[in-house]
Amino acid sequence: MTAEQSKGQSSMMPMVIVAILFFVLGFATWLNGSLMPYLKQMLQLTPLQASLILFSFYIAVTFTALPSAWLIRKLGYKNGMALGMAVMMLAGLLYIPAAQTQSFALFLLAQLVIGTGQTLLQTAVNPYVVKIGPESTAAVRISIMGILNKTAGVAAPMVFTALMASSFASTADTPLTQQQIDTMAAGLVMPYFGLAVFLGLLALAVKFSPLPELAKEASQGAGLTQLKAALAKPSLMLGVLALFVYVAVEVIAGDTIGLFALSLGVERYTVMTSYTMGCMVLGYVLGIILIPRLLSQQKALAISAVLGVILTLAVVFGNNESYAISKVLLVPFGGVALPDTLMFIAFLGLANAIVWPAVWPLALSGLGHLTSIGSALLIMGIAGGAFGPLVWGLFSSTGLGQQGAYVVMLPCYAFILFYAIKGHKLSRWK
Template identity: 75%
Template sequence: MTATTQQKRNSFVPMAIVAVLFFILGFATWLNGSLMPYLKQILQLTPFQASLILFSFYIAVTFTALPSAWVIRRVGYKNGMALGMAIMMVAGLLFIPAAQTQVFALFLLAQLVMGTGQTLLQTAVNPYVVRLGPEESAAARVSVMGILNKGAGVIAPLVFTALILDSFKDRVGTELSQTQIDEMANGLILPYLGMALFIGILAFAVKKSPLPELEQEQEQESTQGQTKAALAHPSLALGVVALFVYVAVEVIAGDTIGTFALSLGVENYGVMTSYTMLCMVLGYILGIICIPRFISQPKALMISAILGVILTLAIVFGSNDSYAIASVLLVPFGGANLPDTLLLIAFLGLANAIVWPAVWPLALSGLGQLTSTGSALLIMGIAGGAFGPLFWGLASSGESLGMQGGYIVMLPCYLFILFYAVKGHKMKSWSK
């Protein structure tokens, strides 16, 4: 048996465990796309109030990313994973009193705690993908984990709909009585209790698993100095902004599509996130096949941004009464007859899929010893997921724009990504 074969065999079980964790991360994240319109219907929320459901989840990254790194240094990677899932379990249990009392603030608290647990879990689990296995195949492992994460985004809304939403399809577009509201709210209790128990069992299993402990890196003596030096590189600083606006549009496309579908009277609004995630998975696979074999990373990023601009304008100015796309792509194969605007939002998944993997190497290029600091700064870009839906909610609440017009907030985001693809990533100094 060769050393390489032995290494692959030794890393198989740890990578299988990590794969499960990436799926759990994706499942809990993209469940928000179904939860948001469901709570909007139950609690009779405005678009802005509904956007706070996503804001409270993603804002946790901003406040807990650095503390999570500190926790990992103190307890180790494996214990950090278990602790992150334990926090997610607590979040799942918090949904029970939130559903029973129908207090919006409790739902927001549960979302905040869920985001906190996810941040800790991500901080602990991501290094395993790179460091458990040969360095030359790290990119392939990252791609597989990305597909698992987005694949969970396809499945999560379907599970939510099957367990919770199917019983209440006839209530879309109707004024609910208090009895009906209570019934719908209580429908959340058993599924979230089951999810909490499952995550708790998984946390215990990870704690007792044969996951090897990764060697801790030595702390930098001057974090502030490292950060300032890293941000002196325009390609990195602009890359952080690019990832911020990217995550903003990714979350808008994935998590507001169900709320928009609810406003159009679509009964299966809970599964709409699956459409966007399916397009993201397809885009991810296309990226793996084409980059860099047929197309460079900057050019792929440029094409993604241009596609995002075109789709955004088509969504804002499109007709909700047109079903041309569905009549060609879905209805002949037994699919749902959905408005063009909804499917155009789902197609944003294709535009968004390869932005994250394209920006990272461009932003970190030439950083040398500052690479780890640059990576930490790029992770902070995930906070865009908190603010993108918030701006969409504010724009949607205006009488002149409405939900459909609110998607115009994505236009400057895609234009900035286009700028980064064409020029931003090439900038070596701020003076040029």
């Protein structure tokens, strides 16, 4: 039974299953925000070396997105989701020898493998959400799934920090003794073993679930022919680039905030990603309320880009000695006092929230039989998460420092604004 054939029946169970997958994707992805500063301190890495932790995770998209689309055409969306979870499970097991040997290279390999599994899962699950309902409300459905994904992003750093509480050797970015390093490394073993077991069980659950399959796309030409046809669609290809720069700024805001907090001497720096993800959840909620009732997907995208520019400037030129914002928004409710610059980075989550759910339906609109190849190309945009933090790390090594390096986000938001205003409307290359 296809998804189209089952529209008259209840779609509650498929949506619940897909929602769980989005939560797991978010949890596995946003663990990076805690893992990166943790490994930076444990292995005494430079900011540039630490950025390779994110690079190895997201660069997997570049090499596996198109093969993932081929696998999904052969195996189906449901089996593709299950296989993606299985690959992520294997990656979880790789973190154990990486921690035991304290090998940076093994950590990078584990990141590469889990990024591969995540790519396969993303390639299957995102078009599934787009296609199981009306195209006009696709952004709302993706926003609902995004809330689950980013809620996991709030939970993951908190869970990581709680599990690692006894393993923190220091709250300052200072050299550690070998005993302290051993304690931090040992603390990673059981959490990642538990994650691997959970992912394996979920892969089996998805495999034997009642999740309906999407109708197979008609085969119209070889893979290369389909790729050429997709490349001829400006709205799709510009959408790929929009997602590339979007994921770059999303990962910079979500995963480097811990490194920046560590450099400012903030305690429990591994939980900082939760602040950015919390703002993203708020953004998704606003998207569900406002789209399409009060705002079109295009207008919401444009507003997000403008807000991103304003907040980026606030981060770059902000005062690290000022705690005014957190004293109003956090401290009265039992929260901790944080520098305004960290709060501005967290607020970027609000600016970023609507971009992903808005770009997907705009880019996939009218693709027909090219939907799977279009989805794979859009998933390749996730590679921006590899290069964004890497460029930020390079700029951090200059006179700009970590704070000034956030200026790299400005051209990214400028392009997102272009796509919202004009890029998504282009029907042919001139």
